[in-house]
Every structure is written in C-alpha cells, then in structure tokens.
Amino acid sequence: MDITGNTLFIPGATSGIGLALALALKDRGNTVIVGGRRTELLEKIAAAHPGLGTVRIDTTDPASIQAAAKDVIARYPELNVLVTMAGVMRVEDWHAPDTFLESAENVVTTNVLGPIRLIAAFVEHLRTRPDATIVTVSSGLAFTPLKVTPSYNASKAAIHMLSESLRLQLADTSVKVVELVPPSVQTDLLPGQAENEHAMPLGEFVAEVMTLLETRPDDREIQVERVKFLRYGEARGDYDQVVATLNGTDPH
Template identity: 35%
Template structure:
C-alpha cells in the first residue's frame, strides 16, 4: 500500500514499537496520531517528534476509546490507518499466583478485547478511504508460547486468529488487515530478559515493517 500522506492512529504509541512506527510514518509525510495512558510519556514522544498529535487514552476503558474516536473524527479528515499496538504482559505462575485471574483479565482487556472494539469502531471511517489498513501488532509467542506468560501468549494467539479471520471478511473491501508477528524486541516489556543479544531494536522492526507494508505482505514476520 501507499505509505505517504495517510492519516494514522497508533495505540500505545508513546514508546517502544508504537513510537518507532510513528517515527517511520512521519518520515513519509503522514499525519500521525498516537495515544497512551501515561501523559509524561506522551509529552516525551511529542518532544522527540514535534509533529505528532497525542491523545491520552486507556484502550481498556471503552468510555475513553469512544471519546478518542469522537476527537479524531472532529479534528482529522480521512483517517485510513489504524495500528493496534497497545499491549501488556505479566510474568506469573497461573496456579501459584493468587492474582493470576486478575492479570489475565487485564491482558485480555488490552491485548485482545480493546483491539476488537477499536477495529469495529474505526471500520466505518476506514471503509470510506480509497485504501485503508488495520495493522495488528502480535507476537511470535502467540504461535510458540512460553510457560512464564500464559495470559499474554493466549491473547496473542487469539489476535493472530482474529487478524486472519477479519482479513478474509474484508478481502473485497478497501481495508487490508496486516499482522506484525514480532520477534523479541528491546522494549520496556522485555527489559531485564537474559537473552538481550537476541533482541532487535524497535527502530529495526519498524523499518522492516515498512518494507513489508509497501509490498502488501499481510503477515509480517
């Protein structure tokens, strides 16, 4: 797809993969809107990329998602790319951790349920564009899970299946559904992991994603 002069909305865009993707989109003369929960991180992102538009929004809270949607509709014309990037991961033992259910519920809310809601809410806008995209940031852990993060791995597996099904349903529309199946990326989420040498930078991932988007590679690994 064409990657210049689009209007792009990125969830979880204040750091890590989301911010790196925002930077790549900005290089190609796109209008980029990011959202995040932490106002300090949003401010730092704005300092790094002054042309960014920032919105404070917790995607697990539907009232804030609806408010963000209305703000985007009123302030920006022609939104045509939605990047579902926001995510969290908890490391825990499902049986031993007394808070395991609460942790999985939170992971489901942010890593899966929010993406389903955002996709549904933004599709009427995306469908108006000549060319549009939903880009879901998934993980190889949704395909090959690790034992220490049962909730995270399950939500990414669900997102992988949802992305494929939605892609099939929208194949006759102007909306393409991309899935970024990320490797181990050096972000706050992976900080402290022993296998640091295997990590790639968010910026390296973003560049590879851009090459794949340009060639319409719908499943990006």
C-alpha cells in the first residue's frame, strides 16, 4: 500500500487508533473519510480537522453499512482503500451464560460480521480501481489469548484467517489485503487502558505503523515490534510461556 495519493474510508475512526491513523494518513496527502455512529461527534471531528470527510455508519447494522457505502462511493468515486477499523472489546466471565452471552454476541457482530459486511459492500467498487487495498484489523490476541476477553480473542483470530483467505481469493484482482496487527495500545478500548503503562502509547504506535507502511509497502501484515512477542510465540516454541506472561501466571 502506498503511503500517499489514496482515498481511504475508515469506519470506526472517531477515536483511538482509527482517528489517530486517519489524521496521520491525511497529513501524508491522502483523502480520508472517517465513519462513526454519533453525528455530533462526527461534526466536532470535521470542525477540528478541516478536509477530513465524515460519514455516519453503524457497523452493527447491515442497512447502515449499505447506505454509508452508497454515500461514500457517490461522493468519493476515487476511493481505493477500505480500513475496517470498527471494533469492541469486552471482559467476560464464561462460568455462567447469563453473564457473557449478550456481550459475546455483540463482539462477534461488531468485530466479525461488521468487517465482512463492509468488505461485501465495497469490494465490487474496489475491484474497479487500478490499485486498491482492504486493510483488516486483527490483534496480537488473535495469536495469544488474554483470559478475560475470550470473544474478542476469537473474533480477531477470525479476522486473521479471513484476511489470509481473502488475499488468496482476490489475488487475481487489483485489490490487496493487508492486516494491521496491533498490540495493546493506550486507547479507551477497555476501561483504564488509556492509562495502562504496559500498553503502547498511541502516538508511538501510529508513528511506527506509518513508517512500516512507507518502508515496507508490500508486507501482508503490519506488525510493530511490540506485537511480535504475541504474534510469534508458537513459531518460536515458547507459546505456553507467552500465554502465562500475558495472563500474569508466569512463575518467573
């Protein structure tokens, strides 16, 4: 993926990684449209960042995705990059179904069905562009589980395999598939995460991502150094140790 000259739509980019990445890409000369559910928040973002496009979209609602896709393609026919950023993370206790089922269903709807529906809504248009990219967003937790977020871990593992599969299917088209694999980043994805000293500062994460996009444009996965501990535990042969360390059960 080239670092400049693109027209990108990033649903789920009204805060956190999505908004920070949108602004960094805009600063590099790209046309960027962000999507979110709250109209008033979109209006504030547009006022604070002139030139940044906004579209209302609820990625849990198939009708909203279809309406937003029609709007974006009509207003920005040069669109060539879709970043499926929207996602939620929930702490769950699976000892009793009444404590986790609703949460788990919401996570799967947002994190798995959302990207699937977004890609379905945009892939036909993207195939008409001479150089297009779908950017999926998984997580280091797709490869090493955090005990308290089982549905989130599973949803991101699904996104990883979806990305691998789509890359194979779309190899005969102009559409590339790139997977962004974040570690824990200081955002509001979970309560208190923005202040977690063990999470990667948001500015550092986005700066490293932009450097990787610029220097390694053909990579299939965008992996900052911090995520490789989780990403490659099984390949290194220390998976059990990585799981124990992540979940605070490491006896060392």
